[in-house]
Amino acid sequence: MDELKKKLIQLVHSRYASWKAIYSILKANSAINNNEAANYSSINPRVERLNKDHQFISTDKLLNDYTTQNIHLITIFDEDYPDRLKTIYQPPWMLFARGNLSLLKNRESLAVVGSRNATAYGIGAIDYLFPSLIDNNVLIVSGLARGIDAHAHKAAIKLGGKTIGVIAGGFHNLYPKENVKLAEYMMEKQLVLSEYPPATMPAKWQFPMRNRIISGLSKGTLVVEARKKSGSLITADFALNEGRDVFAVPGSILSPDSDGVHYLIQQGAKLVKSSEDILEELGM
Template sequence: MDEVKRKLIQLVHSRHASWKAIYSILKYHTSGNINEETFYDLDHHPRIKQLQRDHLLISAERLIYQYTSQNIHLVTILDDEYPERLKTIYQPPWVLFAKGDLSLLKMNKTLAVVGSRNATEYGFKSIDYLFPLLIEKNTLIVSGLAKGIDAHAHKSAIKLGGNTIGVIAGGFHHLYPKENSKLAEYMMKEQLVLSEYPPETYPAKWHFPMRNRIISGLSEGTLVIEARKKSGSLITADFALNDGRNVFAVPGSILTPDSDGVHYLIQQGAKLIKSPEDILEELGN
């Protein structure tokens, strides 16, 4: 195994290794000539002694053997399988834990679909209306395996014979929400599920907004359906805008707060979506 990749795997399994700590270590060793004596030669870093101790307890080879037996793939930012689009986002994940069809990471026409966990029939019917042509045109659907719009987007893509990627908070062994566990397990076999956290990680509150940057980062554009003014969907849209990606919004009723966030996005310049063609003309160009 490549030495840099081995150390990277060790670092993401250390509870003391933040994204910035890993970045500092990799930046320090830009030559790529990493060995046991020099890898942690960062005396100025506040957590380096803790990382050194963690290093002694973590075997990358043992982890990979264990994950392979569970059909879990580790895709590091150094690997060819790692999506080029994801490398350009704010704090790209150093390692993707993946279960399912890795070839989906190479699909070009990719759309993130996010929205309310308490979706209405209007939100579901919007997906049912937009998806047939999107799937026919080989659009990969990315979402967060949450209840509501996320789950319906995954299920609709599958039902129509398309492809979909689910990005979860926490690790594979602690799926959330429980009600979508069967959907997630199916997608781990027939589609693809991703996490930036080791499988034994319990989902924490802060994992969810960080998960959203991966959803938008994998995608050319983000479609928002039924979102309130303060919601995770708007966080996903903000990540998309900050990364220079398209943001699409399905308008809703002005009589309820269910689409206040969507209407806010439209006021801020998101493209109003009335048909699948409105999305397709922006994708793949």
């Protein structure tokens, strides 16, 4: 293992890890290696704490533990790291992965997100759209949340398709509890990803941040039922900012569960009436 990868593993596991703090240290480290002036004293206190703390973390012990748990570590410097994800704003420094790593190479992937309080209409929309998508080998990416996310994963699996779940927190603290069995099945037969070490407890701020990974892995994002202020719209915003396609399933004008979807359509998202509307934009 090269020194850069070892250092990154240590940094990600530090208590003081944050994306910007890790960036500052890697940048300073690069400057030192290039004999440029690198002054840690000018770095903020969090970065200084991180720089001191990470050196006491044993990568050998971590890697041995993860090997026994079938957890794979993929750094941004590794060949297995998805090219599409590298282009997003603040790409994760590391992906913790359990399951079938070959799914990361699937080029035809679609993020599917929506309300945690999915209605029969939202469930029905997925069941209507998915058969043709799966027949065309579209991989489904979602967040393993309750509602639309969970049904998207289950529908893909039921139809014999491929799916990736991206979680907040770590593998040892799966949330919500009602989806633990689904997550465990996907860790065996599909793929589950996190940017956080396995022992990490899920925090509120991690959920919107993981949405950038969901959209970042995907060619486009499909929104099925979403309120005006919801995580689904955050995912759609990430997709738009990265120049990816956004698709929206229209709903009833009487339902607040469709307010966010209709807002996206007003902003230029493609209204979806059939799977062909999605396949056409994906170039399939």
